[in-house]
Amino acid sequence: MQSKIMPQAGDKAVVLLSGGLDSTTLFWMLEAAGVLCLPMAVNYGQRHSKELEHATGIAQNLGRDLQIVDLTGLRLVLRGSCQTVPTIPVPHGHYADETMRATVTPNRNMILLSTAAAYAISEGAGFVAYAAHAGDHPIYPDCRPEFIAAMTKTLQLCHYSPIHLVAPFGDKSKADLVRIGTALGVPYHLTWSCYDDGKLHCGLCGTCVERREAFVLAGVPDPTIYQGHPEDVLV
């Protein structure tokens, strides 16, 4: 299931832009449809804060300013995840492995979406967009269709007028996103997926594995240089 709500040309939408492949595809898709996008990212103390620099560059590529909200104080209450606790190692392996539970940051998406909705209300925007997709379902509870449906209802009721949740990728794979984005000219070389914070994508963590696989399945050249798989280098 996916959210069927889509903004039209001229509508204003806050887009949660992480700097990764999925949200960049969504951002491009909405901009291509003439939606007035307000890209927003959150610094929640993530290990891979490098993604924020990538998100900034991606927004600039479309002539938009990225709103970065500093919520690093969340570190106090976001525990048990390798994304916010430096002493928990980033697991290597397939992105659907049970070990990837260590990458789940408690209730992160609800916090991000709530903050995005506040920004939307402040800007008079009626839409909030996020790029949860079918590949997220095995591990991330806050990407699943039933969560999206409940969040859709809650955001419609959180203010005097509804905020509409835009989540069009609920039934799409990451490979589908690469196909969609490639057709739109998404500059994937500007995106960052890795959960580690190295100079290059590690190629070994769940999200690197998923990224590599997506380009292969989509039949699209992968512009990413993976430290763990130098033979893949295509650029």
Added chain:
Amino acid sequence: MQSKIMPQAGDKAVVLLSGGLDSTTLFWMLEAAGVLCLPMAVNYGQRHSKELEHATGIAQNLGRDLQIVDLTGLRLVLRGSCQTVPTIPVPHGHYADETMRATVTPNRNMILLSTAAAYAISEGAGFVAYAAHAGDHPIYPDCRPEFIAAMTKTLQLCHYSPIHLVAPFGDKSKADLVRIGTALGVPYHLTWSCYDDGKLHCGLCGTCVERREAFVLAGVPDPTIYQGHPEDVLV
């Protein structure tokens, strides 16, 4: 309508404690029932940050440490409210007046509840409690029964195991809360309601008016010194 979910003795619950009358009553009620409470407050840049000192004192009164999460970075996206924008004056008058819309902070409660749920997940607590009551309904969208119902569903789905939203005051007035709390021995003199940040409660803003009225309707002596109504002083 109210949420029917209540934690039992020995259950762990994160309690959103603002330092005001409502949340203090809820905190006392849950502690009296033997619930293991984790009081939490958020500094979201509110004008009346004084409430955080009061919340700290209230938690200490029951031997608990208050978890204060610094989310002052939210100021960037919380606009249009006198609570977070110093140049917007705090409206005076009845708490149900339309002018009180200026006190609505965009999507504040969803942000607070999402953060509280993250804390609950991190602490292995299955409950999050907040004290929205019937008197909040005319003005605050994020206190209304339909919002509570939608948020209840969303919190049940945000993680691998459900987080239960505890909101038992949805059909109660503030006067009801004063009656309940007085029977439990709530130290109301420690609480802070005023939206201004003066030395005393102003007595003129919506929440001061509501507080005064609640004690009168409950037939309970009001321990509050109101700057605007010195004739009320009972202590």
